[in-house]
Structures are given as structure tokens and as C-alpha cells.
Amino acid sequence: MKRRQFLGRLGSGAVVAGAGLAAACKPQAPAPQAAPAAAGRSTKPVKWKMVTTWPKNFPGLGTGANYFAELITQLSGGRIEVKVYGAKELVPAFEVFDAVSRGTAQLGHGAAYYWKGKSQAAQFFAAVPFGLTADEMNAWLYHGGGMQLWQETYAPFGLVPLACGNTGVQMAGWFNREINTLDDLKGLKMRIPGLGGEVLARAGGVPVSLPGGELFTSLQSGAIDATEWVGPYNDLAFGLYKAAKYYYYPGWHEPGTTLECMVNKQAFEALSAELQAIVRGAARIANQDMLAEYNARNNQALKTLVDEHQVELRALPDEVLRRLKTLSDEVVAEVADKDAQSRRVYTAFRDFREQVTAWSNVSERAYLDARAGVRL
């Protein structure tokens, strides 16, 4: 897919404004093509629509949604057919939640932090600054009680959530200003949405909200000093290296972003147990596959960026990361004050993070440090 296409198609932005979301939260009857309870063995296929928050076929995210749809059809031997819609094809990106809640579509593919206007607690099921890595998220969701909390959070909207992809650790972003000390964050105009943006603001920076389609020119013109996006695979395709000097790591604000599939609850419950298992199973496979794809493609793209485009890779200084972590913990803790469900999810998330960090420090981190040959 060509860069020009991305730019054109990304006009609807990548993070929800919250206010633009319709308030109709009660689920309505599933769309007429949803199957009756005994449809598992029917010869007539169940026809489902999947609306997504991504431009159609957007690499990694949009193609991950396509793969999930194909898996459902393949594993069900054609008993469920899924038609995938890119953002704006059926509904705008940030109306996906409501569209699936209403039953306009049976499936939606996006990221839970887009729906903080519906529920602040939703943010914990995508990514939070200095939160969980991809593997830690999966451990929390599948074997640490996280999935039940997510189901509770979406239940009032008539939605069944499923983890359906992961980008892995993202990059801190593209900068035209060197970050050597905390002072360099002061006045830094950076496109960084959500909780990460709030953290930057508390560090003295100026978070800017911009749709994806405006990143390149804003960076090039100097309207912004920096922008985060995803990681080498998506960033290379986007051409951001042509508009910025430094590529900073690590992505402290999105350390393992989980993508989601939401299913209209009534449509889901109308399926046979076998087809329900297939939809759940397809999400599990898509969840793992996206991470594997990002890891494989990011490493190729990083090599291209550094070797062919002479991108200057830089680590954020320790002093800066420590300050951002302190501020992140404050900002994330404040989400718990919003409502009872947010407090419940925050408490579970915080406890799991504390315990899994102790384990990751002696396993994944200690091993990666040892392989790199530096002190533990």
C-alpha cells in the first residue's frame, strides 16, 4: 500500500475525541442476518459485518482485522461469513463502538482506549503509560482475571470484548529536538494523544491532537517538534524519517498495545457453542499473529531505516524516563477516581503489574540484558 493512500485515508484520525460518540448505549436486536440459536449446523451461512477504526487494509492493524475475519470463515468452514469495512465505509472510526452496541454491525475491530468517553476503565485494556508488555497483557487477560474485568466493563453496552492483536512495544517517536535533559521537554510540541499526552503536559510539554494524515506536514513545517506513531514497520511506510532527525525509544506510553474485537452480545449468543468457540479462538489466533508479524516486520524495517535512510536512533535519557514514569503512575492512578468500575480495574491492573514486573525483571529483562552483554 502506498504512502499517499495512507495519508489520504488517515484523515479521520487515530484516537477518539470522546465527545463525538453517540450516547445510545443499550443494545438493540441483532441485525436480521444474525443466525438463530441452532444455526451452527444450518447450511445457510451467517453473514456478519465487521466495522473497524482503521483505514481498510492498513498494514498490521487493518490487515490484522482482515485476518481475523478470514479465520472465522475458515475455521467455521464457511458457516460464518464476515465482510470487513474500513473506517468511514459504513460508520466513522469513532462510531464503531456504538455501531456494534446497536447491532448495525456484529463485529468491531479497534482499541479499547478509544472508548474512554464511554468508560474510563476501558483504557486499561489497550495500553497505559509504563503499563504491561504484550506478554504481560496476555497473562493478565487470560490467566490473571483481566478478561473478566473487560467483559464486565463492556457488558452494560451489550458488547463482548476479545483481545485481537498486539503491536508490541511501540517507539517513543520522531523528534526534531534533542532530548538530553528534563528541560528539553518544556514547551515541546508533540502529537501524543490520551494518557501519554497528559503525562507530557505535566512534564511541561504541549501535547497536540492531530489526525494521522497531518503528521508528516506538521512535522516538516515545524508546527510540531515531535510525534509518536507506532513502530518501524508502520513508521517507515509513513515516511516519517523524511521529516524528523531523531527516532527515540522506548515507547514508554504504549508498551504493548492490545487491539480488540468487540462482538454484539445478542448476535454472539445466537451462535451455537461451537461457533462461539470459533469466534473466540479466531481472536486468540489473530492476537498472537499480529504481535509475531509486528516483531518480524519491525526488525526488518528498523534495519532499513538505519542502514538505508541513516535514521539516528536515540534512547531517551534515564532521567527523563524516570520522571515520565513518576508522572505516568500519577496520571494512571487518577483514572481510578472516575467511577467504581475504573477503580476496580485500576486496582487489579496495578497489583498485577507489580507482581509481573518482579518476574519480568528476572526473566525477560535479565535475559535480554544478558544477551546484549550489559550489566543486569
Add this chain to the structure above:
Amino acid sequence: MKRRQFLGRLGSGAVVAGAGLAAACKPQAPAPQAAPAAAGRSTKPVKWKMVTTWPKNFPGLGTGANYFAELITQLSGGRIEVKVYGAKELVPAFEVFDAVSRGTAQLGHGAAYYWKGKSQAAQFFAAVPFGLTADEMNAWLYHGGGMQLWQETYAPFGLVPLACGNTGVQMAGWFNREINTLDDLKGLKMRIPGLGGEVLARAGGVPVSLPGGELFTSLQSGAIDATEWVGPYNDLAFGLYKAAKYYYYPGWHEPGTTLECMVNKQAFEALSAELQAIVRGAARIANQDMLAEYNARNNQALKTLVDEHQVELRALPDEVLRRLKTLSDEVVAEVADKDAQSRRVYTAFRDFREQVTAWSNVSERAYLDARAGVRL
């Protein structure tokens, strides 16, 4: 499951002796209960046997095999039924490969490094010292060409391999001798099988081969100075903390061990495309789920070991890890000299590791270091 049961059931050991394997490598006709080509829609279920290298229900590994079997049945709506056999119930642990190759069973669950007596190249598809983490293995297998190489490696035996679980980073092991310098490895009697053992020998240690059932008493009596096993979850259940003073990390010798399912090729090809997709899909789900389970349970078990049993956690010194890495790279490279397929797999593995390490250093490692608050 009680420790006494483990100890009794682990008598057959955990690493293949190679010489004990029968030489019959040609696939024969699938067992009579294997389905004909059109069985996908038949009302009579396909009945498959799965032989495993684990004691029945062994936590994590054996239960992972059970979960895989249940998934196949669930996703196929009962069209495939799988009966799981623990080691020695149908065939001994190290005859699993031959049993599935012959068609005595249609499925086998184990780890590819057990079959180095069949093919040296197989070791790369389980774990090698200073090799890939779980996420990196999945990136290599699913999006880096690794799966094709694995299929080639098993094809001569009439087997289709599938990645079917991962333990994540293991621990370096339980020690009754402090490891402060390279000299402390000299004469160290340690139970550590396979390539890791060869590395220890080159560092001046004495690798010992012992079945799982003898670890505890050998450590307690002083017959060995140290042993590796898996990680906190399995090690706690095994009671090893009662027989050793120090628990060292990280597991340089097994940084993300992939478990496998092997399928008898003729039995697999007799399935409909839909049921083939279900068997492949079930393996993907089981692969991800085992890692999530280990990560969730290891962190709880680590806390119990440290808080309740006052286990002394120690990092292997940098000097020691650097030496072990140098020796590991030598030992692993020598596998490439065994035969043409081993060279082919080694070369691909080495290239992928080099590239993915560069990416992991700026993503997973840099992030985990930043979250821990130490220098990058």
C-alpha cells in the same frame, strides 16, 4: 497434583537419549480410525490418539497438551475426539516421535530438541542457549520463515510440526554453590542436558544427566551441586527450594522454549480443509495460552518462593554470562556442521536472531529497563 506423583512419574527423564529411539522413520498408513477425505461433515467422529513426553497432567506442559486436545474437539464441534496419553501410558516419552511417524498415534506433544538423534536441526525449533525469546520464536516461526524450515526438517519422517506452547524464559537453576566468578563453574556438577550442558562442560563444569525423579535427592545429598528445571511455577511444585540455597537467573540456556505438536502427515491430509485449519488453529491458541499461563503463574510462584520460603534469588554475574554466551555461540554454530539441513536452519536462525536482537534491544529490553528504573 502432588509432588509425590511428579517424582514417581518423572522417572523416564526429560531429555532424549537419542540412542533409544527406534529407526523406523517412514510413515505408514494412518491408524484405522483416521477419517477419510470427506470426513469433515461426517456424523461419526474422527478418533485420534495423542501421545506425549510428559507425565499425564503435568502442570503447564501436560495440561497444555490436554488443553490443545480439548480445543480440537471444541472447535470441531466434536467431529474430532482426541484421547491424551501421558508418557509410558501408550509409548515411553522418547518414542513419541516414532509412534506418530508410524501412525500408532496421530498426534504427539513434546519439544523438538528431544529429537536431535533423528535430526540435529530439530533443536532450533525448541530452544538453544542465548537464542530467541518466546515472542521472537513466534515471529521467526510465523513471519520469518521458521515454520517452513521446521516442516522441511520433519517431512522425511511423515510428520507435520506445529508450535504448541512456550514456557517463556526459564530460570538458570538451583545451586548449592555460589557463582561469583568464572572459577566457580570449574568442577560444578550440574544437571543440565543438551546444548546447555555442552556449554557448561566447555566452561569447566561437569554436566550430569539425571531423570527428573532423581533431582531432589541428588541435590539434597550433594551428589550434584546444581540443577536447572523450568521456572518458579514448576520448581515450586517440585519442592526444589528445600534442597538448594540459591535460585539463579536468567535461564540463558532456555530463553523461550517452544513446545511442539507433531501430526502424522497422512492422518492430517485425510482431514477436510476445515478440520485441518482447526487443528492448526488449536495449536496456535495452545501456543499462546501456555505462555500466558506460565507468565501469570510464575509471578505468583516467585512471590511465594521469596516471601514464604525465603529463597535467595541471585543474578549470574556479567562475567559469567558473557563467557557462557561466547561458548554458547560456538556450540550452537557447530550444530551447523552436522548435516545440510542443520546448516540451512542454523544460518536462517542466526540471521534472524541478529536482526531481531537489534529490534528487541530498543523495544522490549529498553522498555523493561526503563520500567525498572535502571540505565539503558
